[in-house]
Amino acid sequence: MKAQHVAIVGATGAVGQEMLRVLADRRFAMASLRLIASPGSAGRTVRFAERDYVLMAPSREAFEGVDLALFSAGASVSRAWAPVAAACGAWVVDNSSAYRQDPEIPLVVPEVNAEALANNPRRIIANPNCSTIQMLVALAPMHRAWGLERVVVSTYQAISGKGARALDEFDAQVRADGRGESPAHEILPGILSGNLLCDWAHGDDGWSEEERKMVAETRKILSMPSLAVSPTTVRVPVRNGHSESVWARFARPVTRAMAHEVLGAAEGVVLTRESGPGVHPQPRTASGQDAVFVGRVREDGGDPNALMFFVVSDNVRKGAALNAVQIAERVCL
Template sequence: MTVSHPLTTAARPAALPQRPLRIAILGATGAVGQELLQLLDERRFPVAELRPLASPRSAGQTLAWQGRSLTIEPVTEEAFDGVDLVLASAGGSVSKQWAPLAAAAGAVVIDNSSAFRMDPSVPLVVPEVNPEAAFSHGGIIANPNCTTILLTLALAPLAARRPIRRVVVSTYQSASGAGARAMEELQRLSRTVLDGGEPVSEVLPHSLAFNLFLHNSPLQPSGYCEEELKMLNETRKIMGLPDLRLTATCVRVPVLRAHSEAVNIEFAEPFPVEEARQLLARAPGVELLENFEANRFPMPTDVTGRDPVAVGRIRQDLSDPNALELWLCGDQIRKGAALNAIQIAELLRDPAGLTAATVSAGGAA
């Protein structure tokens, strides 16, 4: 369903002011909210005022940030008065309720939920892939799904060189994708199993302790779950390839906070492995990590707490002369969520300051 927004691009400047900004974090107590706070500090983002917002049950609690104690405020319409930027990570229903009101109050909202991603009036942005899209916003910019962000960082530099015909991807998704409580549950239930007990999950539908299961997002009539369809639809939108053929199988695995993906990419013509390797090695946001002699390729522990998406084991698909295979890992909370949002804000403040690879992929063959 298309959401009607209160403002259009003509009603506001596309860029953020150069001065220090008044920032509200919607969902400040969650895993991504906590990472946003850390990244604002790490990246020395110019903050004039920071307002942590959360549900009424969290209101009045305090958060430590830059040596100060910040009091969490409940989300109200007045909470957005005078705010320049809202970083929202509190779920789709919360964003649908509050993001349009924050935009109407004059803020730019960068939303990490799925609420606006497929709205044709809302840009869906990965700064290294489609930075120009960020400046077509009407007050709200959507942050893509974590698996999509990681995937498009690897696809974009390759698609810019040769048209992509089809992508087949299998994901291995960490507990962090289900939030801080799921991460805590994985740790707790792992101890239960090691102590000889029976793990009983309360956050996820099944225990992740020494286990895995197909992604638990709602199944659709097609037999695909929502998470898999997000990868298809969001990748098409970000890369400007509305006819891209992409299929995904998403799996939840017992890893705390980094996602992995096995990716098969079919091109319109053969793509030399070494050429692909060189393109990915210099692609922004990507780190090449592969040692075939040692059989050493990216692992979740390589990227946990780090910015780059690690890509490796790039090889020729033996079943198709036009296809390549690769493996990637990326921190779901960081580049898969909070970092991408901060980078969008940095791009809006300083369009020339962010190294970006604008993709002109043409079209899917």
């Protein structure tokens, strides 16, 4: 791969900062780097690899000469500026929800559907949401082996998934609790200190946006438009690393041993075969790691075709920044 002129949009955020670490860790060949944030941050400096970069606001000039633009500044910024970056000749990898359901735009988890990158008329690729990415890295190899028929998933999602300011707000809530005061909330949808929240906007049918995303994105990535997916998404007082409890039914009878064999050879998966007190994937240890950690694989005593398992991954890393850079490594040839 020739050295790329790279722009990161949302460079000061939780995902943008992780993108910088991932690019450095993977020695991504960069000819130049532009860091873009909101107009209010323009002119401030950000330090990366022992160099100071002056933050830019999004503009056509900011994207001129850029080969690769990694967007993680929210859907409205992506809608406004991703087409501009693509028109300037850049490959765009977008972390927001703006283009995920656009039929002309591939939605990609490289371990699962890298072949979708071949059909890309608009030079924009969407990165799925973090909960869907880790679930599918674990489920896809089992789907290939036995044919997936139905998924039921409950999530235990970390605070970092709501961005850098949510972590600060959570810390303030814990301090307020410690002083015996009533914690405030603005970014988080409620008090997460000593609590958990079924957050996000709920429609009349009781579904949350995060749950809808898991259904729609899973169906698109697996090219299974009527797959039965039944999620319940929950925010928990964990700083980083999403966990998920998954029940999956397949077209054939399956055993724990069969699942261990498939998952043990799966790209991007680290499998815990052992069981015992504290021996299972955990957000504390998954944090900062590239892999999707899978453990607690169990047979469903009432259904010979079904398995249950636990999946943990760093939502900011594999759930966003790393997945985006893995896509970039495949398109910037």
